[in-house]
Amino acid sequence: MHTIKGSSGVMMFDQITAIAHKLEDVFFYLRESGTENASHMQLIEHVLEVGDFISGEMDKLQDGEEADADASEIIKRVDDFLLSLKGDKKEEIIQENVSKEPEQFYIAPTPNKSEMFFYKIYITYRQDTQMSNIHAYKLVHSLNDVVEDMLYYPDDIISNEKSGDVILEEGFKMLLKTSALADELNDIISEGLELEKVDIYECNEEEYLQGLVSNDGEEIKIDLESSVEDIEKRTKEKQDENEPKKEKKITPGDFVIESKGPGKTKKLAKDKPKKSEKASYISVDVKKMDMLMDLIGELVISESVVLQNPDLKVPGLKLDNFNKAVTQMTKIATDLQNVIMSMRMVPLQNTFQKMNRIVFDVSRKLGKDVEFEMIGEHTEVDRNIIEHISDPLMHLVRNSIDHGIESNEERQQLGKDKGKVTLSAKTESGKVWISVKDNGAGLSREKIYQKAKKQGLIDPYKQESAYTDKEIYQFITLPGFSTNEKVTEYSGRGVGMDVVVSNIQAIGGKLDIESIEGVGSTMNMKIPLTLAIIDGIVFYVGKSAFVIETGVVKEFMGIEKGTVRKEPSGEEFVMIRGDCYPVLRLNNFFKIEEDEKRKDDSKEGMLIIIEVDKKMMCLLVDKLVGKQEIVVKPIPDYIKHVQGLSGCTQLGDGSIALIIDTAGITIAKVS
8 A cells, every 4th residue: 555655646646645545544553553453354345445446546547547536435434444443442542654754954044035046955764665766756756846957866766676775775865956945845845755854955056066975974076077987987996096995886975967068967977777687578469469379270270281282192102301391390380389379378366366356245245254265276278268257257156155155144053164165277188177166055956946847948748857966957057047036136137157158158168067955066167278279080970071179089999880789769879898888970960961982881980989077978970080280260150059069170171170069969969
């Protein structure tokens, strides 16, 4: 708050300065008197309220607007809180957090206003002052209107952050030429913050030109003809001749003034600036990053075009040198892809940290005592993924507190400990798993089933026992479905979970719900690490090309005709090493004609054994092509709602391949 107060004061944002100063008063009082009698929750609420106000004003400034909000109501509430703290304190009231008045002044007799006067000013700040260079700059800015000429040391108070350390150690020293009186200067300087001591001395023009007194008390003779560099050089040589002592640099007390040339201003002699260290980071526009990612995708496609060129398939053609060059090009393209992908990866930490505030606000408004835990917040995902999961995550956390966690009274009656919400993340097989877990009441299977039945969502020919728990729980993700009888600020209107699922599915993800009634619920989001380039297996069904992500593929197997067995219900399965796996014919699923060349073949086709959510199944396809890096492209809107497809890509021969949504076909197979 002290830093914000000082910085906003320099920039003349008076409302931010006032509200930061008032909250600093609270912190000052608590630091000096202790927090035994303070309400910690009220303190946090006031801190967050002030933080929201400052953040709102900063957002306005970033959008080019004026920071014009009125902070008077918030300041009054914070002030009332401070007064209540002081009222509870039986001991002596702590001294107010105000700037000290200067302890020593020398003020000359009042002269004629028409004359010009010269002053030497020595300013000392408190040793615990932060950003003293900013305070000094504000002082310089305040004096600009009343002085004709001004010199100060250090003179790089804005460009050099280390000048603040010099000011704390040696003070801030000024030379002024002005028509203002000493008491007028005193009034202006005294408005500054964190002042410990201010000395104002009037001097004549000759003393003004000689500068300030050095640290050892000796006066420095001023050379008006030589340059600053020559003066520094002679000073160093003289020191070396006298004795081998530590080099004495020119200090703020050793002001040296160059003679003015035509059009030149006076300069203070000081140490030559050190070379700045080379920057380790640079800021890049996100649009440029996206454009680079698109170019990498086109490079991957071009690489496939080269490798799969029909001209290379001439029988007996030797391409040893070509293959070596292709291998090198492939390696470079892969490395380039990995680098750009790593540049796009950002940790989930900022997104997770925002949930802290959600838990605090919702639990306070609902009157529930809730603990919040984060696990795996340093997990990295593509920045595009971050943008899509922020809102779903916020809604799931709110739901856990509103629907899941019982009231404090109910938990006491049930003998439960404090309510807890755990937000965790981990990566596995090219996916990121984000879960929101609570130790609340859990989901009621019976209540959800009856509500779904009332809304006509239950198949009348299907028994309740035929539905698994996960199938029942999935009803809460349908539009308009809500088990809350009472409409609150956070739930009960039947909107929210369907939007959550839509946002997750838009990025190729899936929401999985686990719950035990009376114990708690866990909402698992399974999301791809990136949306740009994946490793996939290319295969054909009839004349249509498809791609499936390698992360879900467990095994390939060629089978003879008759190996796939069919039940009377129409379901097909295959026995592999004693285990039974369900079979899904993709040509039937997508209504594709079977390949004419394979009708007379003795082989049934190829089985791709996949595992999705710990469930194994087999996809029956006509022909495998091989593994390939796939650039994911969105499906056009007019075919976007086809179940079992998540995207498309361009193959090396220019044809289009559809990307299989394994979660979608698994759900279709089960249903």
